[in-house]
Amino acid sequence: MSSSEKTANLRLNQWKGPDRPERDDFNKDNLLIDEAVTSIKRQLEAGANGELRAGGIRIGEYVGNGQLKRTIDLGFVPKWTFVFCAGESFLNCCNGGLNMEINAGILVGTLGSVGIQPSPKGFIVINTPGAVPTGRTPQLNADGKKYGYVAI
Numbered sequence: 001m002s003s004s005e006k007t008a009n010l011r012l013n014q015w016k017g018p019d020r021p022e023r024d025d026f027n028k029d030n031l032l033i034d035e036a037v038t039s040i041k042r043q044l045e046a047g048a049n050g051e052l053r054a055g056g057i058r059i060g061e062y063v064g065n066g067q068l069k070r071t072i073d074l075g076f077v078p079k080w081t082f083v084f085c086a087g088e089s090f091l092n093c094c095n096g097g098l099n100m101e102i103n104a105g106i107l108v109g110t111l112g113s114v115g116i117q118p119s120p121k122g123f124i125v126i127n128t129p130g131a132v133p134t135g136r137t138p139q140l141n142a143d144g145k146k147y148g149y150v151a152i
Contacts, residue, residue, distance in 0.1 A: 010036055058151045061086075066127060066143030074122035078151035081107040081123050083116055085139065086146040094137075102138045115140045123151065 002025055003013035012029045015021050058074050083105045084090065090104035105116030107123055115138025117124040127141035140147065 056152060058149070060151075061146060061148045064127065064141040064143055064145045064147060066129070067141055068128070069124055069126055070141045071119050071124050072122045072149065073119075074151055076121065077118065078107070078123065079109060081105075081116065081149060081151040083107075083123070083125060083140055083147060083149040085142070086148060088139075088145075099135050099137055102136060103140070105138070105140055114138050123149075 003015040003019045003021070005014040005016060006012060007014060010029075010032045012032060013021070013025045056076060056078075058078070060072075062070075062072065064070075085103035088103040090102070092101040092103065093099070094101055102113075102115050105113045105125070107113070107116045107118060110118050112118065112123075114136050115126045117126070125140035125147070126138045128137050128139070129142075130137070139145075
């Protein structure tokens with residue numbers, strides 16, 4: 001006999017006093033749990049370009065193409081984003097300390113560090129090859145370099 005009550009989300013059996021659990025009830029509950037976990041697993045694995053997708057979180061990577069500006073489309077406006085170049089320090093001093101290559105950036109809402117800006121569906125990374133008058137050279141889309149990001 002099935003239970004007299006079910007859980008709200010997966011409709012799993014919840015037995016009360018006179019209810020008599022049967023093996024078939026457990027087997028059905030196990031299938032419901034397996035289907036739910038499999039669905040979540042597929043959603044996490046379904047991200048494009050190496051992304052892990054879980055609700056409003058994206059963990060991904062891209063290879064720089066050398067363009068001055070590049071939009072990373074997440075499909076939503078993140079509240080917090082961190083981008084970094086794999087295998088590089090966040091800052092590299094060059095030209096006797098007169099220039100800094102910036103290999104990481106953070107974006108909180110609409111406020112971004114040098115090299116990262118908000119966009120309507122994600123964020124924009126900036127790549128500035130060579131020295132600039134400010135001495136701060138963002139390198140968040142350097143040709144052939146691998147980058148990782150977390151966006152929430």
